[in-house]
Amino acid sequence: MTERTFCIIGAGPCGLALARAFRKAGIRYDHVERHSDVGGIWDIDNPGSPMYRSAHFISSKTQSHFLGFPMTADYPDYPSNTQILAYLRSFARTFGLYDHIRFGVGVVDVQQVSGGWQVAFSDGETRTYAGVICATGTNWEPQVPRFEGEFSGDLRHSVTYTSPDEFRGKKVLIVGAGNSGCDIACDAARNASAAFISMRRGYHFIPKRVFGQPSDAFAANGPHLPAALERPIMQGLLRLLVGDLTRVGLPKPDHRLFESHPIMNDQLIHHLAHGDIRVKPDVERFDGLDVVFRDGTREAIDVVICATGYTMNIPYARRYFQWKSERPELYLTIFNREHHNLFGLGYLETDGALYDLADWMAHLLTRYLLTQAASPDAPQPFDTLIRDDRTDLSGGPHVDSPRHALYVQRRAYLKHLRALCRRVGWPEPDAHALAVPVTAPRPLPGGATGQQVGA
Known part of the structure; x- marks a missing residue:
């Protein structure tokens, strides 16, 4: 040796x-x-x-x-x-x-x-x-979830995704709303003939810029407060900056701010507000080219991308x-x-x-x-x-x-x-x-x- x-x-x-x-x-x-x-x-x-x-x-x-x-x-x-x-x-x-x-x-x-x-x-x-x-x-x-039923379209993990050209003229569903999932959902919103994102829970969305500077720089340079003060102050700031996101179809978070990894994305909110993409709940099962969701609704889909980590x-x-x-x-x-x-x-x-x-x-x-x-x-x-x-x-x-x-x-x-x-x-x-x-x-x-x- x-x-x-x-x-x-x-x-x-x-x-x-x-x-x-x-x-x-x-x-x-x-x-x-x-x-x-x-x-x-x-x-x-x-x-x-x-x-x-x-x-x-x-x-x-x-x-x-x-x-x-x-x-x-x-x-x-x-x-x-x-x-x-x-x-x-x-x-x-x-x-x-x-x-x-x-x-x-x-x-x-x-x-x-x-x-x-x-x-x-x-x-x-x-x-x-x-x-x-x-x-x-x-x-x-890749962590690939298991689904009930059979899907006749293109089902794959986000690790295989590289370009928005893959979505042109297709109906696309993104499963998973982490930061990568939200990014890819925005590509679908701009390029697919119809775009959806399936979310099992609501998340807190933090804008990338706050008062003219990157939000992480704002957080790093600002006063460092105890968690008991920081959380309510930041929640109030987010209400002021992004408002009630249930208005654009996002589910209400089932946890307090900072109790889950936050989503850093402004564009998804933009596309939701313009109707370029719609939020759906968890996938219940596949039925040919149809995806059936937990709320009983279904959508005909060509491509399912699992952004599931x-x-x-x-x-x-x-x-x-x-x-x-x-x-x-x-x-x-x-x-x-x-x-x-x-x-x-x-x-x-x-x-x-x-x-x-x-x-x-x-x-x-x-x-x-x-x-x-x-x-x-x-x-x-x-x-x-x-x-x-x-x-x-x-x-x-x-x-x-x-x-x-x-x-x-x-x-x-x-x-x-x-x-x-x-x-x-x-x-x-x-x-x-x-x-x-x-x-x-x-x-x-x-x-x-x-x-x-x-x-």
């Missing part, structure tokens, strides 16, 4: 954030990506990607970038999928990450062995590492993780409680932007490994936290659903990470230091240099 070498699996946003952190800290690593380039799901040409041509960031550019690497001024408030992909590739180029990624190589299996982890790659090679970081993402295994999985190492509602149960969404030096990165549901959180997660993992390398035979206080700390980071309560089983509220998460850094004596991530690319070898434990990265 190469001394203290780690394996990063996946070159999406979280894998790239960790690679930057490892390079800056001088931690040796191999980095593999089964696709031909970086970007993960944001590359529409990556086989299995759920990306569609009209997709944009749900969070705004000022809240969504890596630490020390803001998006360029010419980007709009809500960048498109192609702009996000360009941003990720620029990030990888700027910080010299491309030279250390083996493209076209996937992972077949991860096996715990004496003193480390053995990784079997798709090219037939096997290597052993001090640790493995799984960063292969969450939106790769994804099942998180780490197939090459699944047996080494604990699972709750098909989500890996990890300390701080990073640290495996039972298996030493097997980590996950990015397996979380949260209410805000991911990229700076990815930097925070990468920072904690890097500090943990540096501390471990400095005193390999000494007990690590952080290992006790990994085993015992069960702090609730959900900001709950939430609707009882698989999506919220291990939900992480961004504000609660960051607050806890800062407190942990103070508790164990680790610095917080420094955006200014992160902004500087690595241009020279960095010292590694044992006197080696950063030039050995990937060796």
